[in-house]
Amino acid sequence: AAATGDDFFRSLARHAAQALGARYAFAAETLSELESRSLAYWEGTGFGEGFSYRFLGTPCLRVSQGHVCYTKSGLRTAFPEDLWLQQIGADSYVGVPMRNAAGKVLGHVAVLHTAPMEPSQDDINVLQVFAARACAELERVQAERALHTAMQELQRLRDRLQAENVYLQEEIRSEHNVDQIVGSDPGLSELLDKVTRVAASDAAVLIHGETGTGKELIARALHNRSPRRDRPLVKVNCGAISAGLVESELFGHVKGAFTGALARRVGRFELADRGTIFLDEVGELPADTQVKLLRVLQEREFEPVGSNQTVRVDVRVLAASNRDLEEAVREGRFRADLFYRLNVIPLRVPPLRERRSDIAPLAMYFMERSARKSGRPTHAIASETLCRLADYDWPGNVRELQNVIERAVVLSPAPVLEIDPLLLKPAPAVVASSTTPPAKSATPEDATALEEMERRHILSVLERASWIIEGSNGAARLLDLHPSTLRSRMKKLGISR
The missing domain is CATH 1.10.8.60 (Helicase, Ruva Protein; domain 3)
Known part of the structure; x- marks a missing residue:
């Protein structure tokens, strides 16, 4: 009873022959209206090899059409075209169809003997029970076979998709994919066309875009395509520097300029001389620093903190912000004259x-x-x-x-x-x-959801960095934040190990 598949059909064929005292028996699956193949074949002393056959000219033709058929004797004479009957010396035959619940004939069970055989109604009933059980097992086997075929097709499609993905990976570097800028979207292509046109100029560029859109990559592309490409591109994250140190970071300081100034420090503008400086999150600059930056843009000169010596520089200024600087100007948080100096060529990076x-x-x-x-x-x-x-x-x-x-x-x-x-x-x-x-205006629920999203994101990066904040593999580096800024965010979001 626990046998399934081939073992089940072999057991059924053997028991069908024994039930009627016959030498041969087989179970077969209908492949079409014209053809069938054996599921198991008992030949008296053991199991024979499987076979396929066409119904025409055989005693199985009417059985395949749903009829119970039997020939008491003279089988070879009744079906002279069936050479297999001649080979095995069959003289009598009983066939019962395998019909499922919907009435469809899925196959049949046949019993053959070398001597005359006159089956009783009980014999027919027994074979019909065998056929019903065989039909149920055949349906299970066909469903399993269909599932296996579907899984093979799915695997084929997955393999094809993976191959296409690998091909896509090789094709990623399209005509605009330079400086690690990946993509061919029309909006990005238009932006990169503008980058190509304005790169050779020394005009200031203000790059607008949400956090994480790749504003720094656009700045790098502008620098790398400019005549200044052999000189450094100096990056400054204005939002990651504490207010008291912004001027020192940008313009440098002399020894003794303030407590802790133990030696002269060269500022970022001086480092960028004859090159390019990229001021990221420029909208975060304090008001007094905005005044000095405006002077650099207008006069190309500045004084380091604590010094009365003017330093002249030749620097192209690129700036970026994820804030609406025009709104900041209207609200008085950002100088209008500085905005116009920076916004000579505006570029928007699409989200x-x-x-x-x-x-x-x-x-x-x-x-x-x-x-x-x-x-x-x-x-x-x-x-x-x-x-x-x-x-x-x-x-x-x-x-x-x-x-x-x-x-x-x-x-x-x-x-x-x-x-x-x-x-x-x-x-x-x-x-x-x-x-x-x-x-629409942000609701408190929106802000809470965003903070929770930020909290989960910072936690995941901290776990990845083994809770190390500073250093080349630290969480601050992965998040592109200053360590002090990250610590501040962690404190605000209640993140602790």
Whole structure:
């Protein structure tokens, strides 16, 4: 009773022959209206090899059409075209169809003997019971077979998708993919066309865009395509410097200029002489520093903190902000004359949700880089994961995508990357860009949700960095924050080990 598949059909064929005292018996599966194949064949002393046959000219033809048929004797004479009957010397035959609950004939059970055989109604009933059980098992086998075929097709499609992903990975570097800028979205292509046109100029550029959109990459592209490319690109995160040290960071200081100034410090503008300086989050600069920055832009000169000596520099200024600086000007938080000096050429970096076609290439790029860096064997991304990545709104933009992929590569046990759907829940609120006004005023619930999202994100990065905050592998570096800024955020969000 516990036998299934081939073992079941063999047992059934043997017991069917024995029940009628016959030498031969077989169970067969109908392949079409014209053809069948054996599931098991008992030939008296053992099991014979499987076979296929066409119904025409055989005693099984009417059985395959749903009829119970038998021939008491003279079988070879009644079916002279059936050479197999001649070979085995069969003289009598009983056939019962396997009919499922819907009435469809899936196969049949046949018993043959070398002598005359006159089956009773009880014999027919026994064979019909055998046929009903065989039909149920055959349905199970066919369902299992169909499932196996479907799984093979699914695997074939997955293999094809993985190959396409690998090909996509190789094709990521399109005509605009330079300086690690990945993508071919029309909005990004238009931006990069502008970058190419204005790179050769010394005019100031103000790059607008949400946090994590890649404003620094745009600044680097401007520098690398400019005549100043052989000189340094000096980066300053204005939002990561405490207010009391901003001027010293930008313009330097002399020894003794303030408590702790034990030696002369060269400022970032001086370091960038004949090169380019990139002022990220320029909207965070204090008001008095804005005055000195305006003078640098107008006169190309400044005095270090504590000095009366003027330092002249030849610097191209690139600035970036995720805030609406025009609004800041109207509110008096940012100088209008400085804004106009910085905003000679405005560039807007689109958020990731506006260039969804670039999500898959970006994910493949970050996966390849992370896998190479960590020595992981990951080489493709599951199709379900790519769909989830494309559907997610990415409030943290490209930087969030990069962090999600890097984490997944480190934690993935398989060569095909899969990401927990819980990590990609739709964002409850979207941070408005500097050029996109919010659809409605932020509610306290929105702010709470955003803080919780930020808290989870910082926690995940801290765990990845083993709770090390500073250093090249520290959480602050991974989050692109100053260590003191990260500590401040941790304190505000109640994060502690």
